[in-house]
Amino acid sequence: MKFKRSMVLVSNDPQSVRLGANAVFSQFQKELAAFELTDEVALSQFSESERSDALPMVIIYPEASAYGPVKESDVHRIVEEHLYKGRIVQDLLAPVKELSGQVRWLEGRKGTLPMEHRIITRRVGRIDPENIEEYIAEDGYQALAKALSMTPMQVIEELEASGLQGRGGAGFPAGRKWRFVAGAEGAKKYVVCNADESEPGTFKDRVIMEGDPHSIIEAMTIAAYAIGAEEGYIYVRGEYKLVQNRLLRAIEQAKEFGLLGQNIMETGFNFTLHVHSGAGAYVCGEETALLESIEGKRGEPRARPPYPTTHGLWGKPTLVNNVETLANVPPILLNGAQWYRSFGAPSSPGTKCYTIMGNVNFRGLIEVPMGITLREVIAIYGQGMKDGATFKLAQTGGSSGSIIPASLQDTPMDFESFKKAGVSLGSGALLICDERTCVVDLVYTLSKFFQFESCGKCTPCRLGTQHLHETIGRMTRAEASPEELQQIEEMVTEMERVSNCGLGQTAGTPFRNMMKHFREEVDAHVIEKICPAGVCSMIPEPVLE
Amino acid sequence: MSRTTDAVDLTAIVTAAIEKHGRRPDAFIPILLEIDEQYGYVPGEAIRLVRKSVNRPEEQVMVSEGQLYGLASFYDMLATEKTGRHVVRFCESAPCHVQGGRELWKALQETLNLKAGETDTNSRFTLKTVSCLGVCGVGPVLLIDDDLYGNVTPEQLNDILARYE
Numbered sequence: 001m002k003f004k005r006s007m008v009l010v011s012n013d014p015q016s017v018r019l020g021a022n023a024v025f026s027q028f029q030k031e032l033a034a035f036e037l038t039d040e041v042a043l044s045q046f047s048e049s050e051r052s053d054a055l056p057m058v059i060i061y062p063e064a065s066a067y068g069p070v071k072e073s074d075v076h077r078i079v080e081e082h083l084y085k086g087r088i089v090q091d092l093l094a095p096v097k098e099l100s101g102q103v104r105w106l107e108g109r110k111g112t113l114p115m116e117h118r119i120i121t122r123r124v125g126r127i128d129p130e131n132i133e134e135y136i137a138e139d140g141y142q143a144l145a146k147a148l149s150m151t152p153m154q155v156i157e158e159l160e161a162s163g164l165q166g167r168g169g170a171g172f173p174a175g176r177k178w179r180f181v182a183g184a185e186g187a188k189k190y191v192v193c194n195a196d197e198s199e200p201g202t203f204k205d206r207v208i209m210e211g212d213p214h215s216i217i218e219a220m221t222i223a224a225y226a227i228g229a230e231e232g233y234i235y236v237r238g239e240y241k242l243v244q245n246r247l248l249r250a251i252e253q254a255k256e257f258g259l260l261g262q263n264i265m266e267t268g269f270n271f272t273l274h275v276h277s278g279a280g281a282y283v284c285g286e287e288t289a290l291l292e293s294i295e296g297k298r299g300e301p302r303a304r305p306p307y308p309t310t311h312g313l314w315g316k317p318t319l320v321n322n323v324e325t326l327a328n329v330p331p332i333l334l335n336g337a338q339w340y341r342s343f344g345a346p347s348s349p350g351t352k353c354y355t356i357m358g359n360v361n362f363r364g365l366i367e368v369p370m371g372i373t374l375r376e377v378i379a380i381y382g383q384g385m386k387d388g389a390t391f392k393l394a395q396t397g398g399s400s401g402s403i404i405p406a407s408l409q410d411t412p413m414d415f416e417s418f419k420k421a422g423v424s425l426g427s428g429a430l431l432i433c434d435e436r437t438c439v440v441d442l443v444y445t446l447s448k449f450f451q452f453e454s455c456g457k458c459t460p461c462r463l464g465t466q467h468l469h470e471t472i473g474r475m476t477r478a479e480a481s482p483e484e485l486q487q488i489e490e491m492v493t494e495m496e497r498v499s500n501c502g503l504g505q506t507a508g509t510p511f512r513n514m515m516k517h518f519r520e521e522v523d524a525h526v527i528e529k530i531c532p533a534g535v536c537s538m539i540p541e542p543v544l545e
Numbered sequence: 546m547s548r549t550t551d552a553v554d555l556t557a558i559v560t561a562a563i564e565k566h567g568r569r570p571d572a573f574i575p576i577l578l579e580i581d582e583q584y585g586y587v588p589g590e591a592i593r594l595v596r597k598s599v600n601r602p603e604e605q606v607m608v609s610e611g612q613l614y615g616l617a618s619f620y621d622m623l624a625t626e627k628t629g630r631h632v633v634r635f636c637e638s639a640p641c642h643v644q645g646g647r648e649l650w651k652a653l654q655e656t657l658n659l660k661a662g663e664t665d666t667n668s669r670f671t672l673k674t675v676s677c678l679g680v681c682g683v684g685p686v687l688l689i690d691d692d693l694y695g696n697v698t699p700e701q702l703n704d705i706l707a708r709y710e
Contacts, residue, residue: 200638200677238578238622239678279574280621282676296570297612298619355681357640363682395639398677429681431640445642449676455619535647 004042006083008032009379011057011068012045021056023072028058031079041083046379054094064376068094119343119351120327121367124211129246132253135214141259143330147222148267155226156182159329161337163349168194168285168322169397169427171348171415174329177319180309181227184317191224191232192294192313192320196278196285198237199398200449201429204353205323207365209236209243212327213250217273219326221260222333224271227319232271235290237278247275282453286501287320289455300457301501324353324428344370348414352425358394358432359386371417374409378432389434393517397426399446400506403439403513423513438535439518440525443510444472450507461504464495468511475522476536478529485526489515558583559594568599570606577616577623586624587617621675629664629671631709633657634688638677645698646685652699653687656706669710 010016010025025045032038046059054068058078065088067078074092081087118124127134135141147155160175181189193216197205209216220232236244251273254260262270281299283289288302291313312318328350332340341349348370357363360382368381374394378385385391394404402423404411411421418425433442447469454465471488474480492508499505515522524532531538562579566572576599580591592613600608617623635653637646659665659672680686683695687705694705 197679198677201640201681202677203679203681206679237679238620274571276571277575277578278620279578279616279623280675281619293574294571296573296616298615357681357684358643365682399639429640431643433643437643441647442639442643445637445639449638453676 005040007042007044007061008083009044009046009059009061010070011055013055016056019055019069020072024056024058024070024075027072027075028079031075032083035079035084037079037083057094061376061380063088064372066094067092118367119331120215120324121208121211121353121365123215124207127212129211129213130249132214132250132257135212136257139334140214141218141257143333144218144221144259145265147225147333148265148269152182152226152228155222155333158333158337159226162328162332162340163337164325164328164332164340165348165415166322167324167328167352167428169199169400169424171425174321174325177309177321178223178226180307181317181319184310186317188231188316189227189229190313190316190318191220191227191229192287192291192308192318193220193232193234193323193326194285194287194290194320195234195236195240195243195323196290197240197323197427198282198285199400199427199429201355201357201395201431202398202427203355204365204428206240206243208323208327208353209240210246213243213246214254215327215330216247216323217250217254217260219329220273221264221271222329223319223321223326225269227317229319230270230272232273233276233294233313234273235276235278235284235294237284238280244275244277251275281455282449283455283501283503286503289501290320291318298455300455301503303500345412345414345416347416352413352428354428354430356382356430356432358430359389359434359437360384360432361386370414371412373412374404374430377413377430378409382432385432385434387434389436391432392435392437393433393439393442395431395433395442395446395510396429397424398429399449400502400509401426401429403442403510403517405517407517422516424509436533436535438531438533439514439521440472440475440531441533441535443514444469444476446510447472447507450503454503454507458498458500458504460495461499461501461507464491464499464504465507467491468508472511475525476531476538477540478525478538479540480526482526485515485522553584555584555588555591556594559591559598563595563598568601568606570608573599573608573613574616574620577613577620581623586627588627589614592617629668631669631690632671632673633706634673634675634678635661636676636678636684636686636688637674638681640677640681641684641686644681644684649685649687649697649699649702652702656702670706 010021012021028043032041056070057068058070059066078089081089123138127138156175156178159178164174165171166174195205224232234247276294278284284293284299286301287308289299293299308318308320310317344350350370351367352370353367355365362383366381391406396402404423408421411417415425451465451469454461456462471480471484492511495508496505521532524530558580562576566575576595577587581587592610596608596610596613617625635650657670657672661672661674664671678686685697687694687697
């Protein structure tokens with residue numbers, strides 16, 4: 001396969017064709033040949049533009065510049081300026097839509113086809129995860145050495161300056177959390193890594209820990225130094241046996257090399273690290289439930305406040321960070337906050353790992369700058385929809401994530417833009433569904449998960465998740481009435497307000513997204529009693545006498 | 546790994562598990578996991594043995610049998626009842642569901658003639674559903690004992706199940 005440095009996509013939906021897209025396409029063929037760029041630039045078509053205001057549209061990667069409306073006579077300039085000389089033709093760009101934000105593309109991406117930029121997964125698949133020497137040869141433990149030469153407060157300040165946000169789903173500023181724990185009263189403190197990755201569809205933490213276990217150990221040691229802790233736990237979900245074994249082995253090796261345990265790097269700093277296995281409970285991903293579980297109890301979330309930053313493990317101040325958040329720490333300390341801020345969007349610096357699944361041609365893990373759009377993810381990394389089907393919706397962040405309709409696929413994926421659009425980025429799972437998916441059936445599956453995983457401690461969640469699941473089930477069997485739906489909407493609002501933890505608070509999100517973005521399909525199930533996608537049975541269950 | 550609960554010394558398993566993980570509260574769940582793995586499930590007798598060993602009022606560690614049973618019933622990886630020789634776990638999360646899991650689940654129940662949670666009469670298979678196993682890139686996914694099968698289609702089921710006696 002020949003390596004192309006750029007890719008040109010010309011829209012060819014019916015409206016674009018009516019407005020002359022085919023002439024634009026053949027003009028590109030001619031101009032690319034005239035500039036002898038055919039070997040370097042790929043030319044293709046795309047069909048699902050939501051930008052009816054700017055058709056025909058031309059998108060050029062890796063810059064992701066969107067031109068439109070493009071006339072046949074504009075093509076010469078675009079090829080000469082953009083593709084031949086490398087200058088974006090500003091006056092032909094499609095008007096920027098609200099929410100699109102300013103995505104800064106990486107230096108390293110210029111002149112190549114769009115590719116991932118790997119900061120935290122850069123060693124995954126390249127080094128032997130069971131050999132500490134390979135990790136050290138790839139800059140391993142240098143950030144720890146640097147951190148130990150700084151004061152704990154300088155470490156925290158560097159992290160704050162980087163703007164790193166927690167990658168567990170909520171996006172809380174990591175540096176601020178570290179500062180809270182560092183400033184909390186008490187001599188004994190703990191560092192805990194939340195590796196209980198159980199959001200359906202999320203497996204980024206598994207890939208990081210399996211492929212680069214030392215990066216987590218190094219990050220936790222730095223965190224311990226910064227907040228003044230001498231003991232830490234990695235809480236790994238029970239099903240991740242390989243992860244547990246790799247971490248245990250890595251800890252042994254780090255101890256042998258004097259990078260963990262007593263008197264680390266001969267600085268007098270001590271840090272002991274344990275690997276703790278979960279036992280199969282989704283709710284333990286909630287940080288206070290996780291702490292309960294380490295303490296040998298049922299994983300039932302605690303009432304908050306007080307927060308773990310002051311009253312955590314065994315009642316002591318505790319720093320709880322997600323795996324992906326921690327994996328960002330060593331590169332930030334090693335290269336500096338300014339370097340880190342050169343990636344991603346200004347309000348959400350850095351990269352983000354996503355797991356792409358569903359009806360796309362490529363499924364797996366990617367690490368990309370914050371702020372790229374769903375359309376780009378599907379077209380470039382997902383290599384398009386499977387069987388050429390039409391994109392219908394994406395579900396982000398596992399079961400508590402949002403359902404993103406096709407109309408929002410140009411929203412940059414960063415915390416701020418998603419919040420503005422009323423959806424959430426969640427934990428980084430992207431379940432891409434085509435038109436053959438029934439949104440009611442999907443929400444039914446999601447609601448079953450919550451019903452099963454509710455810990456049962458608080459009433460709104462225990463009863464609410466079950467009632468929600470049953471009612472959506474009635475929708476799939478043509479039994480639900482519009483009045484019931486109304487009741488459920490009210491109940492979901494109450495669940496969000498009064499549930500004890502995030503599980504109950506977000507269990508209704510898929511349902512609410514469905515009501516907001518797919519009202520017609522819902523009404524078809526409830527009023528006309530048909531399933532437009534032909535997935536639901538729509539056969540009522542026999543009633544017991 | 547096939548799980549045989551006959552002719553295994555429960556006391557020896559419990560003793561070894563406690564030896565390995567210690568008696569502190571943060572060892573309770575690891576101990577029970579170890580017993581489940583070795584014995585196939587956590588019987589009431591094991592809970593009594595564990596409690597006797599870890600309950601040490603003189604060191605302010607007070608544990609009841611109910612508390613330990615509460616752990617065994619709460620966590621999904623701990624079984625409180627005897628299972629078949631092989632446990633078939635079907636991932637029922639959304640990613641597997643939209644990638645062909647819907648059809649596979651129907652076929653699996655029909656092939657085994659079991660519903661979720663049931664064990665067949667000759668104790669060969671127990672069928673369970675499980676939340677996401679974190680291998681969604683190859684969904685739909687089936688976990689039989691410790692063997693993970695990805696991209697499973699209904700047509701492959703008979704071949705796969707025939708490997709387990």
